[in-house]
Amino acid sequence: MKLWHRYSGILLPVLVVAALTLWPVITGKPSNRESAFTILKAVALASSLNILLGYTGYVSFGHIVFYGFGGYVGIFLLTEKDWSLWMAILAGGVASGILAFLLGSAILRLRGAYFALATIGVNEAMRAFINNFELFGGPTGITLNFSVYKTYGGAAQALQTSFYIGAGLALAALLTSYFVRTSKFGLGLLAIRENEDAAEVMGVVTPSAKTWAYVLSAVIPGMIGVLFFFKNGNVEPHDAFPLHASIELLVMVMLGGQGTVLGPILGAFAYQGMRGYLVTSDFFKDIQLSVSGGLLLMIVLFIPAGAIGWLRHRIPLMRRVLA
């Protein structure tokens, strides 16, 4: 009973990811697998962003930069240096972590809107840089040689393996999110979110706490980037650094509930479900992003705490289950 209480907050998130992983395995349909992969990818990215946005209270409009940058580094090592997929994924995560560390030291002293603007600038600057960086293929990017997949049992098997790695990364992202949420480090982040000056007076070493939160929120997106572009077969600047994807991530986190473990997962689920419907509908397919914009507006106006935040607020009993 005590154990159940202690870990109840992580139970639902793990169940959701497990269900998502098993769904295509049970039905055995590749199309289900691809849908599940898209959702798992969103879960991993949104949960990572939540560490910065939800726990620390810093709005990053350019979080996709870590996905793109990590992806580029990993794919480069995979194709040009013949690294294995595993090592490339690790390297992508490390590269994004280092980028976040360096960036964080520079821009995390900015607060509020200034930080948000800086993150957009970083994403755009990175896209422009990669566009002109010949080592990474400039505007045409890097294309994987098809023979690469042979190492992983052929293209079909490689897709299957990628799916399991994706599920593993989604699980890793939500475990990270959970352990940060329930740790002393996380308490310091929450204090920063609520009142940075007061947190500093109480002894929270704010510059390093913020930087590490930024690094933690960047590593898994970097790994996901490598995996996605490996699956995709090539990486190009406009695929790697799409600003609208950053904003979609914000919508997911806000929709589900920033600052909770389960919120970004549900948000990713709901948003990807909605998006799947919209892009296939005749009426909405061209204005799909404006629906996201409208949705964000509605959330901020009416349920700023997100679905989970709203439930926790309304039903105190929920606080134990919905971490």
Add this chain to the structure above:
Amino acid sequence: MTILLSLQGVTKQFGGLQALTNVTFDLPQGQILGLIGPNGAGKTTLFNAINGVYPPENGRIIFRDQDVTRARPYHHARLGMARTHQIVQPLNELTVRENVMVGACFGHENQNLSNSAVIADEVLAFVGLTSRADQLAGSLNVAQKKRLEMARALAARPYLLLLDEVLAGLNSSEIDNMIQTVLKIRERGITIIMIEHVMKAVMNVSDRVIVLDYGQQIAEGSPETIAKDEKVIEAYLGDPKLAEQLLEEE
């Protein structure tokens, strides 16, 4: 007697405004120092200088034999300095207990989470907020928020506690409660500097009083001598009610 805190010629300017001029004093361990002065005299600015929020332009601040003049506030906290804010700064979306745990976790004892929870409950009982522990801090009333400020500071188990107008905005029974709390804190051996406008409290509680006016120390001494000091009475004449209160103390 060991000197816990020493200020040497502390000077602070905001643009053309001379907020603090050459403030110099030593604070021995275990003492309660009252800091009084008319509105705008620089009392809160002095607190901000002491705990690193606004480092002074000139002068030195030595705390526990370390020069902390240019250090950031978290450095002070880690060394064992804690403060309350005149304008309360609760972490609204965290529970009262979590607020206090932040103080314990990141204060000078650097406690882990489970110890912090124990300390938080202890301190909440001490300031009388036990029944509110699971409430969100934002839902407290002003008097409770002031107690929460105090609890957070105490949870750090500091050597030096800076109390910035913990009595302001409280009614008279709340004031009596708070004074009892301050005296109990002193019994624990914690050194205190308190800024206060409620003269009865400062005069009863303080071992020594420093008077600031326009950023300058115009008087210093025991509460009795301060109450008779002509300069002090003059400084308060702009505020006749306070002057009257001071004279009543005689």
